Amino acid sequence: GAVVSQHPSRVICKSGTSVKIECRSLDFQATTMFWYRQFPKQSLMLMATSNEGSKATYEQGVEKDKFLINHASLTLSTLTVTSAHPEDSSFYICSAISGSGSLEQYFGPGTRLTVT
């Protein structure tokens, strides 16, 4: 099946710094990628939809200047948490849809961000 990877799997950063999370589709081209946030013992919340070569579409309440998304190629999307604060600590998960016409999403393993 299709594989999506995320890097890093976990990261600890100091408050005020920025951190970049990568999401890669390893064996298919992803025309669309999604970024989710998951708080402990809660469901996934969609943050934004990322289409290759265009600006990301953010969900209501998600600050686009804080969560910068870049989808520069058909296999890579990045999420940069700028000026991170402890409340940004969360589990970030990406998913990807292939360009084959299927709308099935393939999920990455997630990135655990801890801001101290």
Next chain:
Amino acid sequence: AQSVTQLDSHVSVSEGTPVLLRCNYSSSYSPSLFWYVQHPNKGLQLLLKYTSAATLVKGINGFEAEFKKSETSFHLTKPSAHMSDAAEYFCVVSGYSSNTGKLIFGQGTTLQVKP
């Protein structure tokens, strides 16, 4: 608008007994429905999906779900629970329109399997 409600936040069963995880959905059009499983600190794995074909959907690891339009339900079942089934389960509906790919997640159900 589309929404999905998982009726139980926590389900506990004994190993070898049946599993039932309940899900109700709301959709203004014919929905696509999914069940995903998430093990601790892991990503999501697709168990099964319904996309307007057969109403009884068989998935991986012995799980199946039945789409009942009259009841707006898509409950997940398994005849015999295994210890490795202990995880978080999410019922998911495709959102907004049928071709955006957006997913709406339920609140999740924690399945505990006792020896």
